[in-house]
Amino acid sequence: MPRIFLVEDDEAIAKNLTLLLRRENFSVTRAAGQKEALALLDDAKFDLALIDISLPDGNGFAVCTAVKSLAETPVIFLTASGDEASVVTGLNMGADDYITKPFRPMELIARIKTALRKSGNAPSSFELSSLHIDTASGNVRKNGKELFLSALEYRLLLVFLNNRGTIITRNKLLDELWDAAGEFVNDNTLTVYIKRLREKIEDDPANPQIILTVRGMGYRLGGQNAAE
Numbered sequence: 001m002p003r004i005f006l007v008e009d010d011e012a013i014a015k016n017l018t019l020l021l022r023r024e025n026f027s028v029t030r031a032a033g034q035k036e037a038l039a040l041l042d043d044a045k046f047d048l049a050l051i052d053i054s055l056p057d058g059n060g061f062a063v064c065t066a067v068k069s070l071a072e073t074p075v076i077f078l079t080a081s082g083d084e085a086s087v088v089t090g091l092n093m094g095a096d097d098y099i100t101k102p103f104r105p106m107e108l109i110a111r112i113k114t115a116l117r118k119s120g121n122a123p124s125s126f127e128l129s130s131l132h133i134d135t136a137s138g139n140v141r142k143n144g145k146e147l148f149l150s151a152l153e154y155r156l157l158l159v160f161l162n163n164r165g166t167i168i169t170r171n172k173l174l175d176e177l178w179d180a181a182g183e184f185v186n187d188n189t190l191t192v193y194i195k196r197l198r199e200k201i202e203d204d205p206a207n208p209q210i211i212l213t214v215r216g217m218g219y220r221l222g223g224q225n226a227a228e
Contacts, residue, residue: 002116005046006030007037007063008078009056013101017050020105024165026112034058041066048116052078053086061093068094074115078103106166113162126161128210129223131201133161142201152177152185153197160211160221169218194219 004026008014011032018028029044031037034055041063049067051060064075077090077098087098096115099108126133132141138154140147149157159168159176170190177185177193185193198205212222 001025001027002047003027003029003045004112005037005040005044005049005051005067005073007032007034007049007051007055007060009033009052009054020109021112024109032056034060034062037063038066041070045071046073048112048119049073049075050078050112051075053083053090054080061089064090064093064095072119074119076108076111076115128161128201128221130203131210131223133157135161140201147200149197149200152193153200156193156197157201160219164221167214167217167220172218 002025004021006014006017006021006028008017008030009032014030014032018030021028029040029046031040034057037051037055046067049063051063051067053060055063060077064077067073067075074096075090075094077087077095079086079090079098079100083100090098096118097111099111126135130143132144133139135158140149140154140157155177156173159173170187173190174185174187177190194211195205198208198211201210202208208222210221210223212220214220
């Protein structure tokens with residue numbers, strides 16, 4: 001489970017962010033100010049730091065410097081909308097990304113996952129019911145037996161993995177799969193590939209528990225899943 005270090009003084013924002021991150025299978029440690037953040041860094045290691053620039057007893061730049069001095073931990077700054085000077089300063093200090101308040105929750109999650117992948121801190125192994133997926137090797141096993149998925153079937157499975165906790169529309173799936181295997185993907189093709197993937201990964205394809213249909217909206221990932 002990736003460990004997120006959240007440095008945010010606003011109680012309401014911190015509470016909502018913590019709930020969001022934990023729902024997305026992240027572990028969260030929160031500091032309310034610069035002094036508390038620096039103290040926590042002495043005793044714990046994190047996979048990513050999410051830091052508010054404006055803090056009541058200092059600023060996020062000092063925390064960023066401390067984080068970067070200890071390890072190559074990615075840093076994403078939270079900043080007020082339009083504060084261009086702070087953004088430029090943060091990026092020049094080595095921050096990996098920034099997002100302005102107010103922000104869209106799933107955009108933040110996507111940016112966090114991207115930063116983790118780039119840093120090599122993202123989990124590469126997942127459990128979904130009877131499935132074991134190793135994205136580093138591209139290996140998928142069901143009850144210990146290796147499954148052979150086509151390029152599009154594997155890409156489709158990864159799209160669901162990367163969007164855990166959210167409903168994925170058919171249009172989004174089409175956008176993600178477009179020409180992924182050098183072939184045209186249309187709505188009918190998508191239906192065929194979802195059916196084929198379910199036949200390979202589900203215990204009972206007629207009653208799927210991993211790729212769930214959300215009527216009138218799209219699909220979402222089911223099953224007990226955890227990052228290793």
